[in-house]
Amino acid sequence: MTTTLTRPAPSELGADLRGRRLPTWGPTTVWSLAAATAVVGLLTPVGLARGLVLAWFVAALVPAWSFVVEGRRKATDRVVTHLVASAFVLALIPLVSILVAVVGKGSSALSAEFFSYSMRNVVGEGGGIYHGIIGTLLITAAASVISVPIGLFTAIYLIEYGDDSRLASSIRFLVDVMTGIPSIVAGLFAYALFVLFFGEGVRMGVGGSVALSVLMIPVVVRSCEEMLKLVPNELREASYALGVPKWRTIAKVVLPTALAGIVTGITLAIARVIGETAPLLIIAGMTDSVNFNLFDGRMQTLPVFTYSALMNPGVPAEPSIERAWGAALVLLLIVMALNLVARLVSHFFSPQGER
């Protein structure tokens, strides 16, 4: 633990005070052995699952060894370290398994036809997700057009105008609560709203946008608020001192300074709602044809396509299931790309010393 420049001569007393310890190479060696077990399990017929279980037991040798050498307290510490690290590995398993499943089952579906054809008049093989991509892009874009101004102006109100007023703090609290609205409730809200104007059984792309906005606005507000908070007050004061009105200070000084963070937050918010299925299932419906008009009739989207192609594959089932995994893969790639873009923007465009 502690390293001193001049190492004192090992005395009986010192050893007694410190207690006996595992050699420093001990745990590392055992952990390498455990990792090797898992790799061997992966490569041989034993299988990765059994290999991981075996590796877990091998790694558990560290606390056992520690109990013999170091005593109860240190051993407890090592048991906890073992458990905490296994919790992390346990959390990684589904992530890896999902990626393997989606890439493995979906990559064979990808082709030029898959991206450029809709499912209109397609039975069995062939067809594609063109209609789903168009629907997803249009609905998400419209949702962003609704959410970004509302979310951004709310964040501006909270930081620049509301300060600590009762109204601002209650809005802050309700925005937090709003992040917890279930996505299907947002879909039902959009349906209940649109039924008033268009009558029963309404299905409309823009309804999906409204539903997604309900989910997106709180995320935008929270991230923009965090970013505006980071803008140093000195900048605002310098601007005021030059006689610049408050609104121009916000538009020309505060927002540009926070721009990278705001873009990151909005991109992450888009990534969050672009994969939403439930609200679109309710209000945007599903169709086999391309529909470019948000205000007219059903619109297919990638998540809903994945859902319906998996749940009602029809006969023969295989091509439909393959298309479903292909759509899932495309959706996953879009979401991952958005996440990557968000991280890159915040990495390269943040003002120095703020990240």
Place this chain on the structure above:
Amino acid sequence: MGTRRIREEGLRVSSTTEQTRRTAPPQRPGDRVFGGLSLGAALLILATLAGVAIFLTVQGIPGITASPEEVKYDTTFLRYVGPLVFGTLWAAALALVLAAPVAIGVALFISHYAPRRLAQPIGYVIDLLAAVPSVVYGAWGMVTLAAAIQPVYLWLEEHLGFIPLFAGPASATGRTILTAALVLAIMILPIMTAICREIFLQTPRLHEEAALALGATRWEMTRMAVFPYARSGIVSAAMLALGRALGETMAVAMVLSASGVISLNLISSTNPSTIAANIAHSFKEASGLTVNGLIATGLVLFVITFAVNFAARAIVDRRKEFSGAN
């Protein structure tokens, strides 16, 4: 924004001494428009939240009062929603029980156990779990996970069948409430991990170092310094995660082949459905008052999740006041 207030008060003081200046800064039209827009956006959010409650209530009430003959599900609303509420709470509670220990472990791993340089990339990796769309989780759960876990259910039935939870007969497809709860657990893991991680990282450094200086091992330090400080935060993180699990639709809708029963059996092929999954299943074919009935079940779900989230956020906010000094 304390400094700004001090500045404004300073202005006010100087202007009263000079007696010639105006006390209030000039209001330009641009300022009024901009301020109005911001306030309007903020109020619109309140209106949206109120709108969700109002529209669901208005559309839901005919469904609640509808007689059994008028709706597709052939019973009164209370009889219909009862098993669904049970299924929703049961699946969410199972998911929370499965996810909470792992989430706390991972959060602890990132905040206190992993090497410093690895902590941030590891955090990103866990956040990736949050980025996976719910429909992908559903597809993975119904195809990959269900098939992989089915032998485990057979084993559970054979060896632990005397416990009512594992009474069986084990489902042949593996698409049971426990599989759905597992998928839900994986889906709520990132949010719970993220909140716990933030709270663990806020533990006062001096408390930790004091514990270590007194000779505590790392675990003893965690138990004596980190956990007491983080307790209310962990509770609220768990409640937020519970809120997510209650409202999650696709995972349950795709994994479960539900039959609307009330059953504690985790591994059989007859499973209770959840409110959200039931709406996703039935909405397409519903018409007339059945739609209103489904919207009413959505209202019930909204009330439940709102209450859970409200309580969780209230705990977080109260905690903020207490720890304001840090």
